[in-house]
Amino acid sequence: MKILDKEILADSQGARIVKLTVQSPDIAAKAKAGQFVVLMVKEEGERTPLTVVQADASKGTIVLIVQAAGLTTKLLANMYKGDSLYSLVGPLGHATEIKNFGRVVLVGGGVGIAEIYPVARALKSAGNHVTAIIGSRTKDLLILERELGGTTDALTVMTDDGSYGRKGFVTEALKEELAKEKPGLVYAVGPLPMMRAVSETTKSSGVHTVVSLNALMVDGTGMCGCCRVTVAGQVKFSCIDGPEFEARDVDWQELMKRNSVYCEQEKHICRLNNL
Numbered sequence: 001m002k003i004l005d006k007e008i009l010a011d012s013q014g015a016r017i018v019k020l021t022v023q024s025p026d027i028a029a030k031a032k033a034g035q036f037v038v039l040m041v042k043e044e045g046e047r048t049p050l051t052v053v054q055a056d057a058s059k060g061t062i063v064l065i066v067q068a069a070g071l072t073t074k075l076l077a078n079m080y081k082g083d084s085l086y087s088l089v090g091p092l093g094h095a096t097e098i099k100n101f102g103r104v105v106l107v108g109g110g111v112g113i114a115e116i117y118p119v120a121r122a123l124k125s126a127g128n129h130v131t132a133i134i135g136s137r138t139k140d141l142l143i144l145e146r147e148l149g150g151t152t153d154a155l156t157v158m159t160d161d162g163s164y165g166r167k168g169f170v171t172e173a174l175k176e177e178l179a180k181e182k183p184g185l186v187y188a189v190g191p192l193p194m195m196r197a198v199s200e201t202t203k204s205s206g207v208h209t210v211v212s213l214n215a216l217m218v219d220g221t222g223m224c225g226c227c228r229v230t231v232a233g234q235v236k237f238s239c240i241d242g243p244e245f246e247a248r249d250v251d252w253q254e255l256m257k258r259n260s261v262y263c264e265q266e267k268h269i270c271r272l273n274n275l
């Protein structure tokens with residue numbers, strides 16, 4: 001659980017995105033695209049889920065990419081090469097369904113770009129024609145452009161402020177891709193409003209659209225019920241039933257409400273810790 005390497009991928013406008021290479025031979029040997037780990041920075045800390053961005057079984061390492069947002073992610077982003085995590089559990093959750101869908105469109109927003117990267121690699125290996133659309137608020141917060149450019153058949157970059165790529169939201173580029181030819185799969189990860197917008201964009205076309213939800217989690221193994229989401233009218237646990245679900249079936253309003261429940265407490269505890 002030692003941090004073998006740390007790289008700051010983005011640090012701008014109060015947002016910091018950090019890449020950590022962590023020693024974890026058992027997880028590296030088993031993790032598949034779409035799966036995640038739950039980690040603790042220190043004994044009295046909370047448990048935080050993070051997608052496994054890369055797993056190298058031969059080196060026994062996994063790569064995690066984290067945006068410093070709440071207390072734990074800020075503490076994690078402040079750790080140094082050589083530090084050790086208190087605990088690390090995984091791989092958790094169902095792996096992404098990887099098969100030849102024909103043409104797939106992957107949509108990543110913000111740090112969600114890190115989560116579409118392993119899926120892009122796996123879908124490309126399965127013979128798909130892979131198009132990726134990635135977006136960020138501004139150029140300095142864009143991550144993994146080179147890596148995704150080297151993995152996919154086509155890549156479109158969008159920034160909210162037009163400082164790089166095209167100005168606008170990822171859903172504008174997605175509409176253009178849908179108009180070209182109906183893909184076999186749209187796969188989206190990013191902030192909840194972005195995934196909801198992707199869901200609304202593809203709904204009328206009936207395109208199979210998968211989202212990976214970043215629901216609140218505690219144990220990550222189906223025991224606490226903290227990560228429950230309503231999907232197609234049924235209660236599901238993100239950690240063991242997901243984290244991926246058909247986008248049009250997700251109750252987005254409920255999920256957004258649940259994910260904002262602890263915002264004030266999070267800000268308060270960050271202030272107490274001078275973070």
Ligand code: FES
Nearest residue numbers: 220222224225239
């Ligand atoms: S995190 Fe506890 S049930 Fe999913």
